[in-house]
Amino acid sequence: MAIMGTFMYEEDFISAAENLKSSGFDNISLLSPLPLEEAQEVLGLGKSPVRRFALAGAIIGAISGFAMAAGTALVFILPTGGRAIITIPPYLIITYEMTILFGVLFTLLGFHFVSGLPAWRDKPYLPSANIDRFVVVVEGAEADQVARAEAIIRDAGADEIRHVEVDE
Amino acid sequence: MFDHGQPSYADVNKDILSTMLETGPRYWMLLGTSMSVAGIFFFMPWIYQLFVGVGAAGMNRNAVWGTYLSNFIFWIGLSHSGTLLSAVLHLTNSPWRKAIYRSAEAMTLFSLMTAALFVMVHVGRVWFVHWSFPIPNQMGLWPNFRSPLMFDVMAITTYLTASSIFIYMGSVPDFAAVRDASTGLRRRLYTIFSFGWRGTAREWHTLGWAYTFFAIFVVPLAVSVHSIVSWDFALSAVPGFHHTIFAPYFVCGAIYSGTAGIVTVMYCLRRFLNFEKYIGQVHLDSLGKLLITLSLIWSYINILELFSTWYGGTSFEVEALMFRLTGFYAPLYWEMILFCAFVPLLMLFKKIRWSWNKMLVISVLINIGMLTERFIIVATSQPRKFLPDAFGYYVPSFVEISITIGSFAIFTTLFLIFIKWVPAISIYEVKETLKPLRRDA
Numbered sequence: 175m176a177i178m179g180t181f182m183y184e185e186d187f188i189s190a191a192e193n194l195k196s197s198g199f200d201n202i203s204l205l206s207p208l209p210l211e212e213a214q215e216v217l218g219l220g221k222s223p224v225r226r227f228a229l230a231g232a233i234i235g236a237i238s239g240f241a242m243a244a245g246t247a248l249v250f251i252l253p254t255g256g257r258a259i260i261t262i263p264p265y266l267i268i269t270y271e272m273t274i275l276f277g278v279l280f281t282l283l284g285f286h287f288v289s290g291l292p293a294w295r296d297k298p299y300l301p302s303a304n305i306d307r308f309v310v311v312v313e314g315a316e317a318d319q320v321a322r323a324e325a326i327i328r329d330a331g332a333d334e335i336r337h338v339e340v341d342e
Numbered sequence: 343m344f345d346h347g348q349p350s351y352a353d354v355n356k357d358i359l360s361t362m363l364e365t366g367p368r369y370w371m372l373l374g375t376s377m378s379v380a381g382i383f384f385f386m387p388w389i390y391q392l393f394v395g396v397g398a399a400g401m402n403r404n405a406v407w408g409t410y411l412s413n414f415i416f417w418i419g420l421s422h423s424g425t426l427l428s429a430v431l432h433l434t435n436s437p438w439r440k441a442i443y444r445s446a447e448a449m450t451l452f453s454l455m456t457a458a459l460f461v462m463v464h465v466g467r468v469w470f471v472h473w474s475f476p477i478p479n480q481m482g483l484w485p486n487f488r489s490p491l492m493f494d495v496m497a498i499t500t501y502l503t504a505s506s507i508f509i510y511m512g513s514v515p516d517f518a519a520v521r522d523a524s525t526g527l528r529r530r531l532y533t534i535f536s537f538g539w540r541g542t543a544r545e546w547h548t549l550g551w552a553y554t555f556f557a558i559f560v561v562p563l564a565v566s567v568h569s570i571v572s573w574d575f576a577l578s579a580v581p582g583f584h585h586t587i588f589a590p591y592f593v594c595g596a597i598y599s600g601t602a603g604i605v606t607v608m609y610c611l612r613r614f615l616n617f618e619k620y621i622g623q624v625h626l627d628s629l630g631k632l633l634i635t636l637s638l639i640w641s642y643i644n645i646l647e648l649f650s651t652w653y654g655g656t657s658f659e660v661e662a663l664m665f666r667l668t669g670f671y672a673p674l675y676w677e678m679i680l681f682c683a684f685v686p687l688l689m690l691f692k693k694i695r696w697s698w699n700k701m702l703v704i705s706v707l708i709n710i711g712m713l714t715e716r717f718i719i720v721a722t723s724q725p726r727k728f729l730p731d732a733f734g735y736y737v738p739s740f741v742e743i744s745i746t747i748g749s750f751a752i753f754t755t756l757f758l759i760f761i762k763w764v765p766a767i768s769i770y771e772v773k774e775t776l777k778p779l780r781r782d783a
Contacts, residue, residue, distance in 0.1 A: 184778045207351055208773040209546035217543050222551035228559075242476060243487040250484055264488045267570065268496055274563045275500040278556060282507050285552035286537075289545045291514075293538030301522035303541050304515070306351035331781070 176298040177320060179310045179327030180334040184210065187308035190330030191216045194312060199323060203311040205303035224284040231280020232273050239272025240265055298338050307333075313340060349619060350779075354772050358516075358765045359523050361615045365762065368614075376754040384748025387741045388463055396466040398741045404725040404734030409742040410464035412716040413749060416599070417457035418498070418571055419592070419712060423600025424450030425505045426564035429557035438628050440771035441620045444764070445611055446604045447509040452756040453603075454502050456749050463745060475499075490573045497563075497570040504563055508556045509764075511549065514539050516765045568596040575719065581662035582723030587650065591643045598636040598682070599712035605629050605705035607757070609698055611766055620767055623696055630695035633708070637686035644683070658728050666722045670735060674714050675722075681711030 181187035184206075191204050195216055204213040243265040251259055286292070303309040310332075312323045324335055349357065391398040401408040424446040431439035462468045474495050476485055485492045518539035521532035539545060572592035575583035585591075608625065611617045651663045666675055685707050694700045725734040738746075760766075 182779065183781045185780065203540075204543040205541045206543070206546070207541060208770045209550055210543065213543040214547045219544060219547045222548055224548060224551040224555060228555040232559075246476070246484050246487055250486075252486065252488075254488070261488055264493070267493045267566075268487050270566060271493075271496040271500045271563075274559050274566075275503060277559045278500075278504045278507055281552050281555045281559070282511070285511065285548055289548040291537040291539065291545065293540075297538075297540060299540045304519045304522050305355045 175315070175320075176338050176340045177312045177315060177323050177327065178298055178300065178336050178338060179312075179324075179330075179332035180300060180302065180336075181308040181310070181331065182306075182333055183331065184212075184308055186331035187310060188212045188216065190310050190327050190332065193326045193330060194310065194323065197322065197326060199312050199315065199319070201312065201314045203298070203313065205299065205309040205311065207304050207306060207308075223288050224281060227284025227287070228277055228281045231283075232277035234280070235276025236269050236273040238276065239269040242272070243268040298340060348776055351773050351776065354620075354769055354776070355519055355523070357617075357619065358767050358769050358772075359520060361617075362520065362762055362765060363524065369758070369762075372614075373755065373758045376751045376758060379751035380748050380755050382748070383744045384459075384752055387744045387748070391463070391466075391741055392468070396464075398739060400737050400739040400742055402734060402736065404727070404732055405721065405736035407464075407720050407724055408736055409717065409720075409738040409746055410460050412713075412720040413746055414457050414460040414464065415571055415592070415716040415719075416713045417453045417460065417749065417753075418568060419596035419599045419716070420603045420709070421450040421453035421457065421501075421505075421600065422564055422568060422593075422596035423604055424448070424453075425501075425508055425560050426450075426597065427601065427604070429508070429560040429564070432553070432557045433561070437775050438624050440775050441617075441622075441767050442604065442608055442625055443771070444509070444512065444768045445607055445761075445766050447505065447512070448757060448760045448764070448766075449600070449603055449607055450505050451502070451509060452753050452760070453600075454498065454505065455756065456753050458498065458502070459752065460749070490570065490577045493570045494574060497567045501563055501567045504556070504560055508553075508560055511553060511556065512768060512771075513764050514549070515541060515546075516769045519769050520765065565593055568592045575723075580723050580727055581656070581658040582666065582719070582726065584659075585647060585650070587643060587647055591647065594636065594639050594643055595712060595715060598633070598640050599709050601629060601632055601636060602705040602708035602712070605633070605701050606709070609702045609705075612698065615761065615766060617767060620772060626698060626701055627692075627695055630689045630701060633686055633705075634689050637683065637689075637708075641683040644679070662723055662726045665726050666718060669722070671718055671722050675718055678711045678714040678718060681707045682715065685711075 179190060181190065187204070187206070188210070191202065191213060194202050202217075204210075204217065206213060244260045247259050247261070247265075253259070298311045298313065300307065300309050310327060312327075315323050320337075327335055387398075399408055399410065424443075428439060428443035428447050431443070462471055465471060473483055474485055474492070485495070514536055517532050517536035518541065521529055521536050524532060569589035569592065572588040576585055576588035578584065605626070608621050608629070612621050648663065651659045666672070685704055689695045689701075689704060694704075721736045725732075725736050727733075
């Protein structure tokens with residue numbers, strides 16, 4: 175079961191999240207219609223691992239781009255005016271483009287991996303969280319903790335508190 | 343930022359989603375017209391050309407490149423401001439970007455698609471176009487990566503992929519808003535499109551990082567794409583093409599025409615989708631100032647091109663230059679200078695910069711000038727190669743003129759379809775520009 179508290183004001187929502195966190199509730203989700211740095215700070219979200227995906231993609235792209243161009247030149251040997259078979263300047267352009275292509279594709283992969291999207295099962299959600307409401311979701315609370323979580327959410331100024339069943 | 347007072351978060355959802363979910367007869371009429379024009383002016387002449395061969399176009403032995411390639415450069419150029427401007431303004435954290443970037447990015451995508459169509463029209467036997475991709479095949483064919491045309495294939499494919507991902511990722515939270523506001527099949531589709539987005543802090547955090555990395559990748563990519571397009575010309579030894587200044591010249595021209603294109607698109611969004619509340623004077627003013635700056639840089643590079651040719655003194659180059667300035671196409675050259683170097687100076691006056699109608703006229707004139715510029719580069723250089731026996735003229739045929747007109751209809755059609763599938767203004771980013779509601783207010 176999950177407890178969902180809906181807030182009209184951003185400041186109340188952040189205050190509820192901070193109080194829940196300091197009271198030992200770790201399994202909380204903060205839903206908002208726009209990105210809020212304060213909410214991310216409450217959850218302690220620092221540098222995202224997405225940057226590692228971007229770097230890895232760029233490196234793989236650079237290596238494969240040069241390998242593709244140089245490999246083609248070695249397989250289909252085309253001597254031109256006594257120049258080298260593996261000609262660096264034009265191949266750097268192919269390398270550059272492939273670096274970016276793979277960087278972008280791996281960043282996309284990283285986004286999906288880190289954010290857990292696509293979501294394969296239903297999770298607690300309110301459509302108003304995508305319009306003008308801020309929602310705190312406390313998941314996995316023990317029976318004796320439910321009342322305490324509710325009290326914290328209510329004290330912070332929630333408009334509405336509801337309980338929802340969560341697919342395990 | 344807002345000319346008509348600050349809307350609420352709910353207003354933002356309602357105003358923007360209503361342009362997608364409510365469709366009046368005017369939209370269908372516009373879509374029907376643009377599709378018909380695209381079919382009659384673009385696809386029918388193209389089919390005709392496929393039957394009779396590329397001889398249907400006005401290209402000849404001296405001028406083997408014509409309007410198709412000049413249009414290709416124009417559309418690639420028009421694509422430039424969307425994603426590039428969006429990425430640069432995202433990295434510099436400029437708030438005025440937020441209301442206009444989605445449509446600007448869409449402009450990039452559809453301009454690129456239109457440009458790619460011109461390559462297919464130009465090559466003639468379009469059914470062999472896949473030979474230009476490095477796809478393993480039983481014929482042992484493989485592209486030559488030393489060719490600037492292959493640089494083009496790699497750059498444009500990468501740009502199209504990156505731009506599509508950039509616009510899609512920025513739209514995921516808005517797709518969730520569409521999902522929540524719709525029913526039936528549309529709801530099911532947008533459930534898939536939005537990946538089950540809930541707007542959790544973790545999702546926003548990851549999207550923010552990923553989006554910043556996309557922007558970091560896209561900026562050098564956009565610069566490289568038009569540099570590479572310029573090398574299609576500059577890496578040849580043709581007088582009028584062989585200039586080291588070509589890469590910055592093309593990039594500057596691309597951003598210039600793209601920014602003018604954004605002004606035109608913003609005017610249409612305000613006029614036809616009633617976005618006056620969100621696209622205001624601050625956007626027009628900022629775009630106007632950007633256009634003046636780009637116009638001055640563009641004019642400087644043009645003067646530099648003339649100077650370096652004169653100073654170099656190579657007879658072939660001087661001949662090609664004189665043909666451009668005083669020859670058969672001179673009226674077009676001076677029209678380009680008028681529209682791209684002098685007319686934009688009017689924007690120095692705030693009264694003009696703040697008028698949507700006047701800015702629309704200027705932006706259209708700039709793009710007519712830029713279309714002419716690309717035509718002049720192609721049409722005045724190739725038929726003026728070295729010796730008089732290689733001299734000739736290139737005049738576009740009716741097929742080429744018709745396909746050029748049709749390409750604008752293709753772009754319009756794609757954009758009209760886009761505004762019914764993707765919110766034309768980013769809902770969540772507009773919300774970021776609003777002052778948050780406070781209990782004590």
